[in-house]
Amino acid sequence: MxxxxxxxxxxxxxxxxxxxxxxxxxxxxxxxxxxxxxxxxxxxxxxxxxxxxxxxxxxxxxxxxxxxxxxxxxxxxxxxxxxxxxxxxxxxxxxxxxxxxxxxxxxxxxxxxxxxxxxxxxxxMKSRFILQVLYRNATTYLRYLRFIDKESDKLELKLRHSMQNREIVMLLELSKTLVYFATSLKSNEIVLEKLTSLERIRQYPDDEDLLGDVITENKQAIEMANIYSGVLSGMTDAFASIVSNNVSNVMRIFTIISITLSIPTLIFSMYGMNFQNGMFGMPLTGKPWGFAAIVIVSMVLSVVVTWFLTRSRLFK
The missing domain is CATH 3.30.460.20 (CorA soluble domain-like)
Structure with missing residues (x-):
């Protein structure tokens, strides 16, 4: 067009x-x-x-x-x-x-x-137009960098309780964007340095301050991109460990539940083997209150094991 x-x-x-x-x-x-x-x-x-x-x-x-x-x-x-x-x-x-x-x-x-x-x-006014475009370009970089910073803060809140890789992948995308921004801003800085000594581009008297503002804004954008890139890099590594720890905590709970449920399962399995006569008869099978007693014993043992496991160093 x-x-x-x-x-x-x-x-x-x-x-x-x-x-x-x-x-x-x-x-x-x-x-x-x-x-x-x-x-x-x-x-x-x-x-x-x-x-x-x-x-x-x-x-x-x-x-x-x-x-x-x-x-x-x-x-x-x-x-x-x-x-x-x-x-x-x-x-x-x-x-x-x-x-x-x-x-x-x-x-x-x-x-x-x-x-x-x-x-x-x-x-x-061609030279002023060039500087105005470059100044707006530098301020646009700064605005997008602030958006990226806010986006990383939102991801940080989500990652505190996340067990998926989606947020980490998004952090990696933001880190990659910051690398691209920093590289482009450094290339633009070289262009600005060359413009200061280019005689063909005639500058108006008021353009010197504008050129200084462009250089200042571009340097500030470079610093912000480098700072945010370092922060995101460390944040990505930290939250990768957090996601791993969250998964470990879930597996810890599932392990305790599995061990707890295995106790009544073992007891009721033995009572289902029909050893009712002779020397191998199961205890309390001939009592009218035997079933209730076995259920209570199973529940007590399950509670004791659960209490022990939740306080054991192996599951903390």
Whole structure:
């Protein structure tokens, strides 16, 4: 999908075709759209296709007619009723007349720019637009990291009494997401460092503070990702042991119940062998109150064994 936006009388408006000073947004573009943009803007088709590869690395490429900046951005995908976080590449290509963004999907990162809700956004100010996108990207990482932290807290409460592996698997997924986030943020940091010394991207006087804010937010996101990753790693190991202990506690209860029930089972089994005559006759079989006595004796022995087992070190 190809959309074109331009600042008209201080407002962001969608226009029909690109013009000098406009922003061309390509979201999951078709081959025809890529070929048309490549021909009209003088951009190598391979560079336009680069961000459509999930494994594309963050970098800055300076060509004769344009400059291409690729960064990793966070995204959310819903699968099985849950939100799964991952990163995808976003390309920002700056030419003499246009600024072009290319992404494999219609990302929410750029929607506020399309809606004109970003303060100070102007399609004619290309370097500021780049910094504003990078700043929003860093703050989006921070917001998703907080969501991941809250999700891990919910899983922690469930894992206290869990005997299944489902919650641990979800913790592992969150740990994997944090590793991806940390790797992408470090790659973006290299891009930011290169932008500070890139002369082709002309910066406006007010952009120095914005660039500093972008670098600060990105570093904070890196630190948060590393901290959360370490916490989740330790939490996963700890709760794997907790799940194992919970299963052991259940097996302990089942073992005590099994041993307790085996006592009356053994007694009643012996009385069912029909040794009623001779020297092998079973005790109390000829008494009218014999059955009640045997039941009481069985219950007493069961209670004594249960009391002993619950206090034994082998079952604690």
């Amino acid at each position: 190809m959309r074109v936006f331009s600042t008209v009388s201080g407002q962001i408006e969608q226009i029909d075709k690109p013009e000098p000073g406009s922003w061309l947004c390509l979201s999951n573009p078709s081959d025809v759209e890529l070929a048309n943009v490549s021909q009209s803007a003088g951009i190598d088709l391979a560079d336009l296709r680069a961000p459509l590869d999930d494994e594309e690395r963050s970098r800055v490429d300076v060509e004769d007619a344009y400059t291409m900046i690729i960064v990793d951005i966070p995204t959310v995908e819903e699968r099985g009723g849950r939100d799964w976080y991952e990163t995808i590449p976003l390309s920002i290509i700056v030419t003499e007349d246009l600024i072009i963004t290319v992404c494999i999907q219609d990302t929410n990162l750029l929607h506020p720019f399309m809606e004109g809700s970003i303060r100070g956004f102007n399609t004619y």
